[in-house]
Amino acid sequence: MLRHLRKYLLPFALMYGLVVRIRNFLYDMEILRSVEFDIPVIGVGNITVGGTGKTPHVEYLVRFLKKQYRTAVLSRGYRRLSGGFVSASPDVTAAQIGDEPLQIYRKFPDIDLAVDADRIRGIRLLLEKNPSLEVIVLDDAFQHRRVKPGLMILLIDHNRMITDDLLLPAGNLREPVSGIQRAHIIIVTKCPPDMKPVDCRIIESKLRPLTHQKVFFSFLRYGDLLPVYKNAAPALPPEKLKAKNAHVFLVSGIANPAPLEHFMEQYAARLTRFVFPDHHRYSPRDLIKIFKAYDQSDAPEKYIITTEKDAMRLQTMNDIDDDIRRRFYYLPVEVGFSGEDEKLFQKEITGFIHRMQQSRIISTYRK
Structure with a gap:
């Protein structure tokens, strides 16, 4: 049915692709100008609509960088209710900065984190607030070409290869596959942890990276279950769900819940799914529906489990x-x-950071 529908959407995809190609051409020819900064800026983004594991990869970068450098994160704050530049603080909410930035800030409250749809202004205000910053991670930045990061990381979902996809609205591509050439690093995400080298080589041959591009392969690693409401319950290893023959009510409002569902299927004796759109704003009616199903279950052990991103929105209820x-x-x-x-x-x-720092020192010396 979906494949049949896509056939009728192809003309719209062609028109969309033409507009995107013209826009990219104007930036490539510098008719539309991109702004570069002399501080190391690392962009993280994707070509497809959602579901590539962007937030865990940004968190990985922050966890690694903050040990050595004064680090900041700038996001646009998708689906927040506020506008303009908002800097994260201990009492900030998902409504103010968005669920993904809040998730990052809760894990790393000692970094500077802000949201702004205008990335140029956002970077300038971050530097004005903290001139000692040494690196900025630009979240969801691949199509935001007004800023040119010194290092661009492109994420590609192993389960939804861009080489097999179509442009919006017939497929999930935000821009033509040729956009991959703007990346310095390509990470194929959500791979099997035990993926064989030959499978990696097959994927690389499909992507056809340029000589300067580096290709890496990552996978998702799930931790112990944590309470949505802090201190309401102790941490719970997923293995205990299996031992308890638990009935799990899985609530997800993310772009691609399939990996999460597959993981929980290994541990839940019974799995009831509640699937909502990405970045869904939960209403009392949604919770009534979920809690009613929970109450009607006669299982001796039952749990409601959601994603970390969803928890950021659900905690306010x-x-x-x-x-x-x-x-x-x-x-x-x-x-x-x-x-x-x-x-x-x-x-x-x-x-990359070392080269940027050396270049900055040389530039300052020449002045």
Whole structure:
């Protein structure tokens, strides 16, 4: 049915592709100007609509960078209710900065994090607020060409290869596959942890990277379940769900819930899914529907489990029974790299920052 519908959407995809190609051409020819900064700016983004694991990869970068450099993150704050430049603070909410930036800030409250749809202004205001910053991670930046990051990281979902996709609205591509040439680093995400080298080579041959582009392979690593409402319950290893023969009510409002569902299927004796659109704003009606199904289950052990991103929005809904609070968990996720990729990836990142710092020193000396 979906494939049949896409056939009728192809003319719109062609028109959309023409507009995007013209825009990219204007930037490539510098008719439309991009702004570069003398501080290291690392862009992270994708070509497809959502679901490539962008937030866990930004978190990986922050976790690695903050050990050595004064680090900041700038995001546009998708689907927030505020406008303009907003700097994160301890009492900030998802409505003010968006669920993904809030998730990052909750994990790393010691970094500077802000949101602004105008990335040029956002970077300038971050530097004005903290002139000692040494690196800025630009979240969701691949199509935002007004800023030209010194290092651009492109994420590609292993399960939804861009070489097999179509442009919007017939497919999921935000721009033609040729846009991959703007990336300095390509990460194929959500790979099997035990992916064989021959499979990596096959994917690389499909992507046809340029000689200067580095290709890495990452996978998702899930942690222990944590309570949505802080201190409402202890951490819960997923293995205990299996031992308890638990009925799990899985609530997700993300672009691609399939990996999460596959993971939970391994541990839940029974799985009931509640799937919502990406960045869904939960209403009392949504929760009533979920809690009603939970109450009707006769399973001796039952839990409501959601994603970390969804938890950022659900935490603001306080009118919830204590029993449900004790059974309401989210599943945190981190990024791992295959084989030697982690060391090589980190070397690329630190090498870029070192080159930028050296260039800045030389430029200052010449002045």
